Amino acid sequence: MMKLKNKTVLVLLASVLTLGLLFSFSNKDDKLFSIAKNLDIFASLIRELDSYYVDEIDPEKLVTVGIAAMLEELDPYTEFIPEENSDDFRLMTTGEYGGVGALIGNRTGINMILMPYKGFPAQVGGLRIGDEILMVDTVNVREKLTSDISKLLKGPANTPVMVEVKRGDDTLSVNLTRKKIVISNVPYYGKLDEQTGYIKLTDFTTNASADVRKALIDLKSQGITRLVLDVRDNPGGILKEAVEIVNLFIPKGKEVVKTIGKLESVNAVYKTTKTPLDKDIPLVVLINERSASAAEIVAGALQDYDRAVLIGRKTFGKGLVQTSIPLSYNSQVKVTTAKYYIPSGRCIQAIDYSNRDENGNSIAIPDSLRKEFKTKNGRIVLDGAGIEPDTKVELKSYSPIAYSLVARNHVFDFGTEFFRANKEIASPREFEITDKIYDGFIKSLEGKEYDYTTYVEKSIEDLEKYAQKEKYYDEIKVQIEDLKKKVSHSKEQDLVTFKQDIKDALLEEIVSRYYFQEGIIEASLRKDAEVEKSLEVLNDRSRMTKLLIASNRSK
Template identity: 50%
Template sequence: MTQNRKKKIGIVIAVLLVLSVVFTGFNRDEKLFQIDKNLDIYYTLIRELNLFYVDDINPTDLVKTSIDKMLESLDPYTNFIPESDMEDFRFMTTGEYAGIGALISKHGDQVIIAEPYEGFPAQKSGLRAGDILLEVAGKSTEKMSTEDVSNLLKGPANQAVKVKIQRPGDKKSFDVEIIREKIQIDAVPYYGMLDNETGYIRLSNFTTNCGDEVNKIFTELKEQKGAKSLILDLRSNPGGLLMEAVKIVNIFVPKGEEVVSTRGKVKQWDKIYTATENPVDTVMPIAVLVNRGSASASEIVAGALQDLDRAVVIGTRTFGKGLVQTTRELSYNAKLKVTTAKYYIPSGRCIQALDYTNRNEDGSVGAVPDSLISEFNTKKGRKVYDGGGIVPDVKIDLDRISSLSIHLIRNFMYFDFATQYTYSNKSIPSPEEFEITDEILSSFSAFLKEKEFTYESETEQLFNELLETAKEEKYYDVAQSQFEALKEKIGHELDKDLEQFEDEVKEMLTDEIVTRYYYQKGAIRSAIKTDKGIEKAKEVLASPATFSAVFTPGTIISMNNTKKPGLESRVSDDVIWYNN
């Protein structure tokens, strides 16, 4: 190549570089102009609304609504946090807040104590599940939302808040002064030995220092209790702090092993998180229980242990939340929680559900089209897939909760019966020994009839809609006998349904009643004895051949049955619990 030709090529490259910089700057300037232009339009729009709209407007509410809708169009996790919500945000990340230590909920027109936490101010002050909150801090709760009452109950630690209480069925009310405390919700509500060899840890969230707590508990189970295997229960764990997930995986994998990585638009923020400490144990058989309520940090732990062939994952496909949020400071003490990256576990797959359109009602992963699924390999060469969430090694089909129980939960029938039961019975046997007898079941049936409880199943609702449509379109008269016969077949009677779903009703009642006497730990202890997910985990761990087969490429293990979803979470569609 001649010197002259080299010179010309150099000039062309230089021109291209200059044009690249110019156009990059142009694109950046154009985008900034568009932002400034639209913000100006937005400002003038709000101003004109404030001046000329027929009714008074609340600018704060209007702007908050527009911000929420704007961010909602991006993804479910990019959120605006105004100063007024900062306390709740801190609780979500630390598990700590100042309050009375109780769950509250709306029961009809009344706000009630749904569950006092053991050892915290509400319980120590004598408040009980079912108590009606008539007043808080001198203000009537009659027309308040649950959130409004929750805000009144929270406040500075070591300061008193006065509440006026009424017990169910009692016309008299009384005042209770409760000293607020810093409430730290335990990330591990229960742990122990299930038998002579199997340890169990229930992790409910990933808050500050939970990794150290799990490390300490696991060491105790292994060295003092003689655990030869472990079940780590992450069902319905919504996640939390990324570093705590890394710490927990580090307990079981060698130092230096990759646990998770994050990748996003700002490349200098991309990071690989590895195990930084010496592990406690790298060989003990481990089973991780998950369900579709297991999200974010839970999926990192389950997915990393699966990719590294360190644990068998048992349950149902997890939630599919693999987006990383970073908080950015805004003016007036507000914050923006913005998605900045995605999680990638050791095999290279992303946890995040790739399709936002196919979701279950609770937001978890729905049907994933084959076109969106890619294949990856674990450390030992097993095939694993992305598309959303973690697919368990041992799949357990979920039993659907009956329409009867759904309506009993929504109408607080289980809850109200348990409240009545506790007033008639000062104590019950231990959580492991307590059972719903035929006498208790008969009392519950009588209670439902006394409350005139009725319900219409989803099938009946759809049938009645069909019936109305058939009458409107003149088809009913043509097939009246068939319609009447079908109505007879799908109709229900309360006594018949209570008998048909007796096992489910007993489980629900047991959970509700045991919680009143032994609180959350007691409810977990009681549920363990009939928990089919735990039973399957114990089966796999008890058989070295079955456990080893899980990590052999090409092997598929499928086991049916699991604990009913109603017992995995005490929250129904129409009931919102608030921590206070």
């Protein structure tokens, strides 16, 4: 028999262990016996492949692929985390890592700085948005993946790292000292007007509730008497932090969420344990289709207690709880162990991963199976499809030309050029894209490609395709060609017609160069439909009261 290579020793060990399990269970109906049997088959398969397959194989890679394929049969949230990814997982759960404090990415094939976080080494050391990353210490990173560059930039706090960047025609070497990077869950808070506070909550990592508490205390010291809490685009995170945030607004001893799973050990009821910071302040919570998990717990619990008016769009619908379980060799698995239920008794999970259609795809819970529940005031709410707002605001659509200009990085590049030419600008709330700036942007587009298909042109293309498929094309060919000519877009005219869309994109891009992430958020609030609706509701106390009463609920 062929001599086995060293890299299969672990596989053999696994095989021996599973054989031990096989001898422990003789009843083939026993699930443990089935698990042990199939583990042994899997270990034997890897061993024989390593011995006999015509080319060299990487057993570790094969096993990882096998694990991923196995977990795909469950849900998207159950995942294997190998040792090399543990730092990224820690960042997701704690918001902490050792590094330089910068978001990097690839734009049109160039690795660059997309956002240095204010006050951290990259920003303090002078790195800017748009800087092309050439070297990290002695490693040329021009052709590397951004994930590999990120790993090179990270490291223990207080260790040095050299970053070489290209800025325009200049090449700069910047010596930085890595620090412990703690990303705040509240990147911005401030006043919308003299009475109204605003808190942007982007995550639920460690200290999320402390971040919100600190912001609210500061805003109250500035005299606010009402609040907008924004959890749009918040993917969720730590359950405990969600409970603590709800506790800022509702009394001690109230149930916020309970988890129910297969094992008794995962069943739990989470209640508020502290005196609230403010149980009476008029409150609006902003939600959208990317508000998920812990964000939905906060919004849903406050809705169930009729403590806040929810404005925006229906949330994502993630009502599943994950638990991290350590495995051997410093790996771990994040596994779905329970579903959570908010105070009214509803679970807002939108996808049933235990049932699949004929194509093997998980299915959404049909409306016919959604159940009715009631809030504290008797308002009817439904389970099975996320949290629905009390007042809906439609998603803003942007013109195709604006999408094209952003996607092709023309807006990004102009922001970089503008920053190099202008030392400072007005505050995010005061800065405007003047016609002079806009004309400069249009001039910068000369010779650049930014073609696109309008919505009407796409509809005509679809009509032509289906006409050809269904043999009607010859009969309506003349009419289709006539339509094409009539709706053929003019890029020059669209630059005028959709000027405001493009100005809005330019505004946020330019502001980001001077005021970073906080500035983008602050600038975007000026023309935010959900924020405008929030102020409208908060300014009309009788309307707000009616929204929270069963017989007068308005969508």
